[in-house]
Amino acid sequence: EPEVTQTPSHQVTQMGQEVILRCVPISNHLYFYWYRQILGQKVEFLVSFYNNEISEKSEIFDDQFSVERPDGSNFTLKIRSTKLEDSAMYFCASLTPGARETQYFGPGTRLLVL
Amino acid sequence: ELKVEQNPLFLSMQEGKNYTIYCNYSTTSDRLYWYRQDPGKSLESLFVLLSNGAVKQEGRLMASLDTKARLSTLHITAAVHDLSATYFCAVGSSNTGKLIFGQGTTLQVKP
Numbered sequence: 318e319p320e321v322t323q324t325p326s327h328q329v330t331q332m333g334q335e336v337i338l339r340c341v342p343i344s345n346h347l348y349f350y351w352y353r354q355i356l357g358q359k360v361e362f363l364v365s366f367y368n369n370e371i372s373e374k375s376e377i378f379d380d381q382f383s384v385e386r387p388d389g390s391n392f393t394l395k396i397r398s399t400k401l402e403d404s405a406m407y408f409c410a411s412l413t414p415g416a417r418e419t420q421y422f423g424p425g426t427r428l429l430v431l
Numbered sequence: 432e433l434k435v436e437q438n439p440l441f442l443s444m445q446e447g448k449n450y451t452i453y454c455n456y457s458t459t460s461d462r463l464y465w466y467r468q469d470p471g472k473s474l475e476s477l478f479v480l481l482s483n484g485a486v487k488q489e490g491r492l493m494a495s496l497d498t499k500a501r502l503s504t505l506h507i508t509a510a511v512h513d514l515s516a517t518y519f520c521a522v523g524s525s526n527t528g529k530l531i532f533g534q535g536t537t538l539q540v541k542p
Contacts, residue, residue: 348528360474360519360532373527408473412528418481420464420523420530422474 319343321423323409329429330399338394338426340409349392350410350420351384353377360408366392399430433458435522437533445541447509452536454503454520462523463496463503464530467516474519478505510540 322341330336342349351363364374366384383395392411396403409423434457444450454463462481466474478487480496480503487494491514493506503520517537521530 350529352530359534360521360530362529362531365527365529367527373524373529410530414528418462418528419476419479420528421476422466424473 321409321411321421323407323423323426325426326424327427327429329431332401332430333398336396336399336428338396338407338409338428340392340394340423341390342392342409342411343413343421344390346411346413346421348372348412348414349386350412351394352408352410352422353405354408354425355405363394363407396428399428401430404428404430433460433522433531435520435531435533437518437520437536439536440534441537441539443539443541444507444510446511449509450507452505452507452518452520452538454505454533456501456503456522456531459498459501460522460525461498462525464521464523465494465503465505466519466521468519468535469516477518507538510538512540512542514538515540 324339349366352360354360362375364378365372381397385393406425406427408425410420412420436455438453465477468474478494483498485496491508496503517535519532519535521532
């Protein structure tokens, strides 16, 4: 069964450093998303991406964040200058709309900012 | 701003008992999702409800959607320990597909 994959599974970084989180969505999907989940809290929407551009972003997704689909398979989330409060689990998800639409989530990247 | 509220947030129950988790949301939507999350793991899709009155069942779990009341329920029948997890409902945007999640309900099923 096709699945969303993410790398790395864990990342530890120093405050102020740049991080890039990588995702490979399901191959025939058209819509891509990033979410985050701070430990013990709910899942929060960050950004949606369609047709090579951002279709919607949340208040969390400020100028420090960017997304890119550099080739036909990868979808990346970059945080330019990490803050302590960026520590969270980051999930990538993908979707092809239709009668049985389901948004499939990757396994997540646990980011720890020290 | 769309808000999604679940209750209860924590549920401890005995094996064999029935219970219902409620998910209320604040604005019109015809897409309602239920996910399961085990500790430290990702989100596993359980149900996608796409129309008013939709009811879906899988094993001991049954989900329903009332778009007029802006309410979805997840009913657990004869709970077993393997159902222990956190359950999230999420409301979908028809424009971009983004999901807005509830706070989650942590279910603990005791033998």
